[in-house]
Amino acid sequence: MEKIILIRSIYTEAFRNWKHILLKNYFKVFTVICFTLIAITIYAFIFRLSTGYAFGNL
Numbered sequence: 001m002e003k004i005i006l007i008r009s010i011y012t013e014a015f016r017n018w019k020h021i022l023l024k025n026y027f028k029v030f031t032v033i034c035f036t037l038i039a040i041t042i043y044a045f046i047f048r049l050s051t052g053y054a055f056g057n058l
Contacts, residue, residue: 048055
């Protein structure tokens with residue numbers, strides 16, 4: 001039980017200050033990229049629907 005408490009305290013201390021400036025900026029950039037890719041995918045799907053693309057005919 002003592003080892004588990006020790007490991008828990010080590011991890012708690014290690015991840016206490018995880019909000020480093022680079023990490024925060026990384027997550028902001030990652031979020032923008034994800035939303036951009038989702039927007040491009042929705043645009044492409046709507047474009048295909050509006051031009052009459054036959055999805056079922058291969």
